[in-house]
Amino acid sequence: MRLGGLRPDDPEPALNRGLVEQARERHDAACAAFERALAIREDARAWFCLGKSAAALGDAPRATAAYRRALALDPADTCGAGLALAVMGADATPDAVPERYVTELFDGYAARFENELVGNLHYRAPEILHALFAPHVALDTKLDIVDLGCGTGLGGAAFHTLARRLDGIDLSARMVEQARARAIYAELTVGELVASLNARDGTRYDLALATDVLVYFGALGPLFAAVRHVLRPGGWFLFSIERRTDADDGFDLHDGHRYRHGRRYVVAQAAAAGFTAVALEDTSTRIDRGEPVPSLAVLLRRA
Numbered sequence: 001m002r003l004g005g006l007r008p009d010d011p012e013p014a015l016n017r018g019l020v021e022q023a024r025e026r027h028d029a030a031c032a033a034f035e036r037a038l039a040i041r042e043d044a045r046a047w048f049c050l051g052k053s054a055a056a057l058g059d060a061p062r063a064t065a066a067y068r069r070a071l072a073l074d075p076a077d078t079c080g081a082g083l084a085l086a087v088m089g090a091d092a093t094p095d096a097v098p099e100r101y102v103t104e105l106f107d108g109y110a111a112r113f114e115n116e117l118v119g120n121l122h123y124r125a126p127e128i129l130h131a132l133f134a135p136h137v138a139l140d141t142k143l144d145i146v147d148l149g150c151g152t153g154l155g156g157a158a159f160h161t162l163a164r165r166l167d168g169i170d171l172s173a174r175m176v177e178q179a180r181a182r183a184i185y186a187e188l189t190v191g192e193l194v195a196s197l198n199a200r201d202g203t204r205y206d207l208a209l210a211t212d213v214l215v216y217f218g219a220l221g222p223l224f225a226a227v228r229h230v231l232r233p234g235g236w237f238l239f240s241i242e243r244r245t246d247a248d249d250g251f252d253l254h255d256g257h258r259y260r261h262g263r264r265y266v267v268a269q270a271a272a273a274g275f276t277a278v279a280l281e282d283t284s285t286r287i288d289r290g291e292p293v294p295s296l297a298v299l300l301r302r303a
């Protein structure tokens with residue numbers, strides 16, 4: 001039955017109302033709208049949104065219960081409820097963000113990614129890493145390069161003049177579509193980095209590049225080992241990370257659902273995976289909420 005154009009069995013209008021209220025930071029009204037949506041039909045996204053507004057109101061028990069319900073309904077965690085629980089301190093910090101979360105986030109972001117990142121967030125990781133790497137190679141060097149988490153290809157674009165061959169790997173098919181349009185990659189793979197690298201023949205690249213990607217990995221050991229597997233002896237691993245300012249060890253997850261790593265942690269994980277740290281430079285690769293994000297530009301070499 002329809003009432004004034006609204007279907008009483010459709011949760012979307014209430015969900016959309018909640019999102020509007022949430023964007024205006026009217027979290028009481030947002031919670032009420034999400035509750036209305038949930039009363040019509042239970043859904044992980046509505047629970048996640050309710051958790052977010054409840055957290056903004058400082059109601060930790062309500063937020064925790066909502067996030068847990070979202071996780072129970074969607075164990076692949078498309079919305080990142082597990083990350084939100086970790087940021088609240090309700091659960092331990094996971095070792096990496098869920099694959100489904102990354103895919104959903106970047107598939108949805110792909111069309112406006114470059115405008116947002118370069119235009120609004122003053123993203124400079126590719127240029128910063130290029131400047132860090134340049135003194136270590138001759139200008140006419142030609143390298144076999146793999147661009148890890150290539151996204152739309154901003155990192156690849158900064159390095160392709162150094163490439164004999166440039167490959168890219170990324171979880172998001174929509175980001176990869178945009179990278180393909182640049183026509184600079186020999187091979188583009190839609191896949192998870194650790195699994196894709198481990199599935200490749202070993203020792204085939206001279207340089208592995210990861211611009212703004214390790215922020216989606218907490219524990220770096222499995223990725224470092226997978227990168228080592230594909231690098232030739234003496235090969236380079238060049239990447240940016242967000243740097244912890246409260247500690248030099250370990251990693252944490254902030255409310256932007258990205259990881260920060262301690263400088264000592266990076267060096268220790270590199271050594272354990274058979275890399276020598278050639279350069280670690282304090283820098284900032286982008287602006288967030290009006291502030292430069294403390295970052296590290298890192299160059300490792302396979303021993």
Ligand SMILES: C[S@@+](CC[C@H](N)C(=O)[O-])C[C@H]1O[C@@H](n2cnc3c(N)ncnc32)[C@H](O)[C@@H]1O
Pocket residue numbers: 102103106125126148149150151152153154155169170171172175191192193194210211212213216
């Ligand atoms: C912030 S974007 C950076 C893209 C690109 N490197 C650049 O500098 O513009 C992060 C990219 O890493 C990808 N990504 C994150 N975790 C991944 C994983 N485990 N495996 C493959 N790709 C991943 C995302 O899909 C996204 O395209």
